Amino acid sequence: MQNKIYLHASAILAANQKIYQHIISNLDRVPSEIEDEVLDIINHYDIWMLQFREFEKLKKPDLKDEFIFYHIDENCAFPKDAEKTIFNYYQQSINTFHE
Template structure:
């Protein structure tokens, strides 16, 4: 017959083995969960960095220059006075070309939902520039030559499309740089 101390020792060894096995199982499970969390975190961080990088690039290369040119041409259009050929030929033409070229050259930075708006703007600027070339380049313009305006003749400025680009510019600016102070 076993003595009490032998039974106690066997129970302690048995409990120690069970505790060791449970500890190893829990450690393995904890390590697996920690690895899964690290992997998920890294995936989320990569996605965040990628989206943030796209936002910065879209702002710097497309939306900020587009914003400035849209504002510039809008101000020029509001100031237009009959016979101001410089305003029309320099500011509006340069601005309209710059906007069209930005949309074409930086199309990869345009979100899918704004592609139809980009198409409308490009079409408008193409028509305006064609008309400008017809009116201004074909003849020697003078103060009597009418302002190049394609709205009533066929394709008015797509204001809503321009506004959506301006809204995206403001939204991304706040997301990247924070609210204006």
């Protein structure tokens, strides 16, 4: 991300909150084959949003202020493997549907 200011970080937070709520609202529709991966994504968002809010309270930034925070540990980095597994699962489902 090039423009690492609070304005853009806030927009990312808002988007992440919408994604998170969509996932939580539809947990009953998650296929068992990708449950673990979805939980990895939820865990990531839980940790990321908590860290965001803590950093926000600490810094009290203006919209134009630099806003970069680093993960406390490696367990909260975005789970790229889970994302890939979920994407591939749904891509395969779509391809099967169109056959």
